[in-house]
Amino acid sequence: MARTTGSDGGKTEAAVREAAVSLIARLGYEAMSMRQLAAEVGVQAAALYRYFPTKEDLLFTLMREHMEGLLKAWEAARPASADPVTRLAAYVENHIAFHIERRHATHVSNMELRSLSHERLTQILKMRTAYEKELRTILRDGAEAGVFQVDDTGLTAMALIQMMTGVIVWFRPGERLSVAEVTASYLSMTMRLVGATISHGTARPFGRRRGALIEA
Amino acid sequence: MARTTGSDGGKTEAAVREAAVSLIARLGYEAMSMRQLAAEVGVQAAALYRYFPTKEDLLFTLMREHMEGLLKAWEAARPASADPVTRLAAYVENHIAFHIERRHATHVSNMELRSLSHERLTQILKMRTAYEKELRTILRDGAEAGVFQVDDTGLTAMALIQMMTGVIVWFRPGERLSVAEVTASYLSMTMRLVGATISHGTARPFGRRRGALIEA
DNA sequence: GAATTAATTGAACGTTCGTTTTATTAATTT
DNA sequence: AAATTAATAAAACGAACGTTCAATTAATTC
Numbered sequence: 003m004a005r006t007t008g009s010d011g012g013k014t015e016a017a018v019r020e021a022a023v024s025l026i027a028r029l030g031y032e033a034m035s036m037r038q039l040a041a042e043v044g045v046q047a048a049a050l051y052r053y054f055p056t057k058e059d060l061l062f063t064l065m066r067e068h069m070e071g072l073l074k075a076w077e078a079a080r081p082a083s084a085d086p087v088t089r090l091a092a093y094v095e096n097h098i099a100f101h102i103e104r105r106h107a108t109h110v111s112n113m114e115l116r117s118l119s120h121e122r123l124t125q126i127l128k129m130r131t132a133y134e135k136e137l138r139t140i141l142r143d144g145a146e147a148g149v150f151q152v153d154d155t156g157l158t159a160m161a162l163i164q165m166m167t168g169v170i171v172w173f174r175p176g177e178r179l180s181v182a183e184v185t186a187s188y189l190s191m192t193m194r195l196v197g198a199t200i201s202h203g204t205a206r207p208f209g210r211r212r213g214a215l216i217e218a
Numbered sequence: 219m220a221r222t223t224g225s226d227g228g229k230t231e232a233a234v235r236e237a238a239v240s241l242i243a244r245l246g247y248e249a250m251s252m253r254q255l256a257a258e259v260g261v262q263a264a265a266l267y268r269y270f271p272t273k274e275d276l277l278f279t280l281m282r283e284h285m286e287g288l289l290k291a292w293e294a295a296r297p298a299s300a301d302p303v304t305r306l307a308a309y310v311e312n313h314i315a316f317h318i319e320r321r322h323a324t325h326v327s328n329m330e331l332r333s334l335s336h337e338r339l340t341q342i343l344k345m346r347t348a349y350e351k352e353l354r355t356i357l358r359d360g361a362e363a364g365v366f367q368v369d370d371t372g373l374t375a376m377a378l379i380q381m382m383t384g385v386i387v388w389f390r391p392g393e394r395l396s397v398a399e400v401t402a403s404y405l406s407m408t409m410r411l412v413g414a415t416i417s418h419g420t421a422r423p424f425g426r427r428r429g430a431l432i433e434a
Numbered sequence: 435g436a437a438t439t440a441a442t443t444g445a446a447c448g449t450t451c452g453t454t455t456t457a458t459t460a461a462t463t464t
Numbered sequence: 465a466a467a468t469t470a471a472t473a474a475a476a477c478g479a480a481c482g483t484t485c486a487a488t489t490a491a492t493t494c
Contacts (some may be wrong), residue, residue, distance in 0.1 A: 004458035005471040015470080030332060032248030036452060046473055048454080057452065113329060116246055151410075153403045157395065161407055164384025165377045172376045179373065187369045191377055194367075195411040222487035230441080236480080252482060273482065274459040376457055 015053045022060055027106035029115050030165055031061055031114040061114060062122050068107045069129040076136060086144030087198050091142045097166045098185045106213045112167070134159055141196065147161050151197030162192060231269045233259045238276055243322035247277055247330040277330060278338050284323045285345040291316050292352060302360030303414050310408050311355055313382050319389030321386045328383070343384045350375055357412065378408060 021042040025034045036057060040047040054060040079096040081088050101108050115123055138159045144150030152158045166188055173184060192198075237258040241250045252273060258261040270276040295312040297304050317324050331339055361367030368374045382404055383385045389400060 005460045006473085007460065009460070011471065015297070020481095030246070031249055032246055033333070035450075037450090047452085048474080049472055049476055051453070052471070055453095116244070117249070153406065154399075157400065157403050158407065160384065160388045161381045161404065165381035165388065168376065168380025168384070171380065179370070183370075184329065184373065185371050186466050188377065191374065191411050194413055195407050197410055215331070220443055221490045222443085223488070224488065225441050228442065252479075253480085261441095262443055264444080265483085267483070268441070 004005065005059055011052070014043065014049070017062070018050060018200065019064065023064055023106045023110055024049055026061070026064070027116065028110040031057075031110070031117045034114060058117065058119065058122075062126075063112075064107065064127075065111045065114070065118070065126050068111045068125055069105065069133075071104075072100055072112070073129060073133055076133065080136075084143075086140055086147055086149055087193070089140045090137075090144065090150075090196065090198070091189060092168065093140060094162075095165075096190050098169060098188055101167055101170050102173060102175070102181055102184070107165065108170050134163060137163065144196065144198070149199050158196065163196065165191070227268070230259065230261065230265070233315055234266060234269055234276070235280065238320045239280055239326055242277070242280070242330060243325040246312050247273075247326070247333045269365075274333065274335065274338075274357075277326075277333060278342075280323065281327045281330070281334070281342050282345075283348075284320065284327045285342060286322070287346060289318055291351055292349065296352075300359075302363055302365055303386060303409070306358045306360065306366075306379070306408065306412070306414070307405060309356060310378075310382065311401055314404055315397070317383055317386050318389060318391070318397055318400070324383065324386050349358060353379065360412065360414070365415050372411065378411065 015071065018039070019171055022034075025042060028036075036050055037047045040050055043050075050060075054063065076093070076096055079092055081092045083089065111126070115126065120191055138155050141150060141152055141155045143156055145152045145155065145203070169184060169188065175181065179187075234255070238250075238255055241255055241258060245254075252266055253263045256266055259266075266276075270279065292309070292312055295308055297308045299305065310400075327342070329341065334342065354371050357366060357368055357371045357374055361368045361371065385400060385404065389395070391397065
């Protein structure tokens, strides 16, 4: 046989991407065979090579577009305000929302880096570093303004990002907690972690609304 | 050829374990071939099968012993005190120290779970859950005693563990920060995150020693 | 020192892998 | 309706995979 009735390159390519993200997230890149992927799409393995020249090209494309999406999402969500607390809140909310929405793709982008060539790895890491730098800048600005208490900006940024991204490991939509509840919890944990104070002069620390503590 | 002079089963098995942890951490379980592992040990691939009946048996052994080591380490480090702050501090310090010391093995145990059979996966997850439950208990006790401010015990435990374990991703011994500095930072971040107060009646929140804030 | 056990090699097995090539048919253009 | 282009199938390629087996030698036991 050959070309099938109703076949459409655009649709097939989209189906390949979708199936690949899901399969790689579940089995791992090395463990997923091109034949398995093709079967999931409903096509023969050879057909995949019309859209991606090699298996690694497929992986790289998925990762690059994921990272580009993350940077684009943050650009769109980044607030105009200069207030570090507002900016940090926006960063956390965007990060949680984006990663919950794209659990599988995040898994792929975080776990399969070692399957990329050196050059492509560098390219992905550059995007990741740019994204992390946004958080470091917020933390530094907040520390300099005195609204955050942070020992080490770089360390804190890494700790926060790993804490937030970790949500994809245990969170399943539709279970005990809603996305809004999870986001609210991570937001208040973040604010407490960085020792944030509400910046409108009330000097009230986050997450202590039910406590009654006086600083010595 | 056959048996080589000076060959010793005990030493070879230890060398296989060590090389396997390092290779799997670097390349991934699926990507590491038995021939590659054998070459690293300085032996032919067939020799590996004297010590581990299959590749998956090797992986499982490494993971099980890693998890057993983690549980043992915590049992040894667990303080007698009932004070939640003391217990949480001990948990954090033990977790950071253990994971920095065994970066490669942790990588393997966290990333290669999907290569285990269902039964063995369950076995590993059971150990992991037991370890995490220790943290949840500390958080719950602290929340009930009023020394921690925690929205959701389970969520907070997961967030903390992911934050702490994430240290292995970016931390390299001998670079900018010492192990002691990193541990101290994670400890203070943790205490702020859970809204801990020093438990000897001074009611002073952690990490705010330089601030001057009054709770409304 | 002979017999036994421990440790390893080298070769091979069948399977699966990513990928290429060629042929074939559907859809589109002329 | 003929010509061209797009999309696929079917078959095959060599290489690498995990694993097994028989042979061989070192170390140990008797």
